[in-house]
Amino acid sequence: MRTTALDAATLEKLVSAAIAAPSIHNTQPWRFRLDPLTTTVEVRAATERALRTTDPLARALHLSVGAAVFNLRVAVAHFGWEPVPRLLPDPAEPGLLASVRLAGPVPGDRSPGGPDEHHPAHRPPHRPELYDVLWRRHSSRLPFSDRPLPADVLAELTEAAHAEGARLTLPDALATERLMELTAEAERRSVGDPARRQESRRWIREGAPDGMPGRVLGPQDVTGRVPLRDFSALRPEHYRPAVAFERNPVIAVLSTAHDRRADWLRAGQALEHVLLVATAHGARTSLLHQALEWPDLRWVLRDPRDRMEHVQMLIRLGYGPDGPASPRRPAAQVTDEARGTAAT
Incomplete structure (x- = not known):
């Protein structure tokens, strides 16, 4: 068009x-x-x-x-x-x-x-x-099924990241368990940090065009195997009973060779390319960012055996319910006056 x-x-x-x-x-x-x-x-x-x-x-x-x-x-x-x-x-x-x-x-x-x-x-x-x-793309913080993603879909996700100058790897079960343990440790630290709790709590809001309303927060994994961010620890009124998540979570690691501002921007483009391709194939996604928020944990996310370079995001992949979407601000609220346009 x-x-x-x-x-x-x-x-x-x-x-x-x-x-x-x-x-x-x-x-x-x-x-x-x-x-x-x-x-x-x-x-x-x-x-x-x-x-x-x-x-x-x-x-x-x-x-x-x-x-x-x-x-x-x-x-x-x-x-x-x-x-x-x-x-x-x-x-x-x-x-x-x-x-x-x-x-x-x-x-x-x-x-x-x-x-x-x-x-x-x-x-x-x-x-x-x-x-x-x-x-249609949005994060799903709900349990996924144990249905595996086809190999050709995983290959296409890897290619999507590569096209943007990043790398997507799929760790084995043992490495995935290690990543989830580091994520759980980061989550415990964040929940126990008053400054971080206060900062995050400000973005849990109802009726706003930004932030996260209670409907999108989701439950916790009763087994603790999939440590999603526990927003109910910040807003107990949004507590949901814990439920069983997938037994073998599929976690993709998005990384870059370097760790400069331009690399972060490329990683963001790679992230969205991967998420859109996954959505096009009917897969659901959610992001596990907690361990990346602590410098020491982010460093040990790297696995030299698997060429994990500078880890930029952990992406949970699978099939399951769509879940509700987060709100967005209108385009007019985020668009500045065109350069060279006279004020009126």
Whole structure:
């Protein structure tokens, strides 16, 4: 579908697609602005939404913005342009995390996006359905079944991460148990840390266009095998009886070779690419980030035997109920006035 111009309605659709991406605690830490002279959508960090205690280096913020950038690329391609992304395009403006220029028509053999200009990578097959999928993707904090994911699906998820300059690995049962033990240790620390509890509690809210309402929080695993974040410890009114989760959780490890800001943004794009492909195949996903919030635990998540480099996210995969979606702010609330536009 090729539009003739980037009008206000199309820009709103592009931004709405971008903000359908996941973000830590659904903080939605992004802002968008159009540069009409170059037909470029700029993506900035909304630093007032940062989790300064949980995420002091803003690594998770960069992952969140990277996920939004990938959705933006998919939407730009859907509307007929070739998305040309750049990461950290202006060293003089560190808050400008990325930009996506709307170039000529999308070639028939290109992916919905493709890698950023400064990081050539393998381009996956064109998947136009990802635009439809991004509106349906959301985390499920409910139990999954023990039905295994087919090998070809797992291979496609691995390829999706690789296309964005990241690596996705699937540890064996023993390594997965170790990852879950580290996640459980991180969860115990976070629940016992007053500053982190207070910060997280602020984002559990009802009737707001951001944060997490009680309906999305989910129960805990009665066996403790799958240590999801225990928001009921922060808001006891949202407590749900513990239930049995899958016996053999499937955990994918998303990692990058380096650990710089650009790598975090690439990891965010890889994360969303993986999540969308999983959703396209009918799989459910949830994110286990707790151990990444403690530097010592994040370090020991690495497994040199499996070439786990700098771990950026643990992704739980499986089949099960869809679960409710988290709210999103309207596009108008996250879109700044176009550059060069006179104030009225």
